[in-house]
Amino acid sequence: MPELPEVETVRRGLAPAMEGVRVDKVEVRHRGLRWPIAKDFEKRINGQTVTSVGRRAKYLIVDLSSGDVLVMHLGMSGSFRVNDGKIAKYHHEKSKSETHDHVVFHMSNGATVTFNDPRRFGSMKLVTRAKIDEEPLLSGIGPEPLGNQFDAAMLAAACAGKKTSLKAALLDQRVVAGLGNIYVCEALFRARLSPKRQASTIADRKGQPNAHAIALVDAIKAVLHDAIKAGGSSLRDHRRADGSLGDFQHNFLVYDREGEPCPGGCKGTVKRIVQNGRSTFYCPACQK
DNA sequence: ACCTCGACCTGCAAGC
DNA sequence: TGCTTGCAGGTCGAGG
Numbered sequence: 001m002p003e004l005p006e007v008e009t010v011r012r013g014l015a016p017a018m019e020g021v022r023v024d025k026v027e028v029r030h031r032g033l034r035w036p037i038a039k040d041f042e043k044r045i046n047g048q049t050v051t052s053v054g055r056r057a058k059y060l061i062v063d064l065s066s067g068d069v070l071v072m073h074l075g076m077s078g079s080f081r082v083n084d085g086k087i088a089k090y091h092h093e094k095s096k097s098e099t100h101d102h103v104v105f106h107m108s109n110g111a112t113v114t115f116n117d118p119r120r121f122g123s124m125k126l127v128t129r130a131k132i133d134e135e136p137l138l139s140g141i142g143p144e145p146l147g148n149q150f151d152a153a154m155l156a157a158a159c160a161g162k163k164t165s166l167k168a169a170l171l172d173q174r175v176v177a178g179l180g181n182i183y184v185c186e187a188l189f190r191a192r193l194s195p196k197r198q199a200s201t202i203a204d205r206k207g208q209p210n211a212h213a214i215a216l217v218d219a220i221k222a223v224l225h226d227a228i229k230a231g232g233s234s235l236r237d238h239r240r241a242d243g244s245l246g247d248f249q250h251n252f253l254v255y256d257r258e259g260e261p262c263p264g265g266c267k268g269t270v271k272r273i274v275q276n277g278r279s280t281f282y283c284p285a286c287q288k
Numbered sequence: 289a290c291c292t293c294g295a296c297c298t299g300c301a302a303g304c
Numbered sequence: 305t306g307c308t309t310g311c312a313g314g315t316c317g318a319g320g
Contacts, residue, residue, distance in 0.1 A: 002313060002314090003313060003314090006313070032297095034296075034297095034314090034315085034316090058313095058314080073314080073315090074313090074314090075296095075297095075313095075314060075315085076297085076298095076312070076313060076314055076315095077297085077298075077299090077312085077313085100298085117297095117298095118297080118298050118299065119296085119297045119298050119299085119312090119314095120296085120297055120298080121296070121297070121314060121315080122314095162290085162291095163290075163291075164290085164291065164292090168291085168292090171314090173314095173315080180313055180314070181312090181313060181314085182313060183313090232313095233313075235312080235313065236299085236300085236312070236313080255313095276291090276292065276293080277292080277293065277294085278312095278314095279311085279312090
């Protein structure tokens with residue numbers, strides 16, 4: 001479910017509730033996430049103060065005063081809910097089943113932070129800050145697309161020589177961090193590039209960027225900025241930490257719009273195809 | 289080394 | 305009404 005904009009939205013919701021606050025107790029109700037939560041998990045977290053809540057790609061990075069770092073991934077259906085211990089702002093709304101509340105952080109300020117994940121593709125892992133650069137989950141990840149260092153030259157270099165489709169390349173977290181199925185489709189539409197195009201065609205023979213690479217980088221940055229501004233996209237599971245919904249799903253141009261007229265006004269029709277086992281939505285008429 | 293595909297899970301909507 | 309099927313925002317690891 002969650003791609004970079006959703007994870008960033010979650011991070012912004014968690015930060016004010018957790019930063020500078022001690023975890024009195026972490027309660028693990030179900031250890032069976034993507035990998036089993038380690039046996040020493042609670043012992044290493046209980047009593048520690050959260051020093052920062054960050055993000056790398058689709059990972060949430062929670063620094064603790066002990067020097068440990070909690071690395072968390074939301075998988076396809078993970079979400080966090082902050083209850084500040086006072087008024088349940090959205091408590092009149094039908095609240096999601098507590099069946100899948102797998103981990104609850106009881107904070108020293110009275111707040112609770114609950115991780116819910118029906119499909120359990122999410123993960124939680126403790127690593128030490130000193131060895132974070134050796135962490136296999138993070139070490140191969142490509143540039144942050146919203147960072148200054150991410151530009152057409154970088155993207156073209158990463159795609160040069162790739163035989164796979166441009167769609168598949170953009171989904172590869174080693175090429176660029178944080179994109180998923182929705183935002184790849186949206187960025188490719190905005191750049192008017194076909195998802196079926198060979199990835200290497202955004203670079204010249206020397207791996208230098210061409211006009212397609214420049215347009216694509218602009219499109220990626222723009223769609224991510226727009227989505228973050230909207231609080232991410234809420235299709236099934238994603239919510240802001242306060243329970244409110246993201247809005248960006250209303251701004252999808254092609255994703256899940258099979259059969260609709262091309263929103264670019266080209267008289268084409270949005271088509272759904274399957275690439276690498278995943279749905280791709282695009283306009284064959286104007287995405288070349 | 290690159291690339292594709294199955295596997296991991298639950299829930300929901302559509303079709304019969 | 306129930307059953308079956310397919311699909312879902314991710315990614316790791318096996319196999320070609």
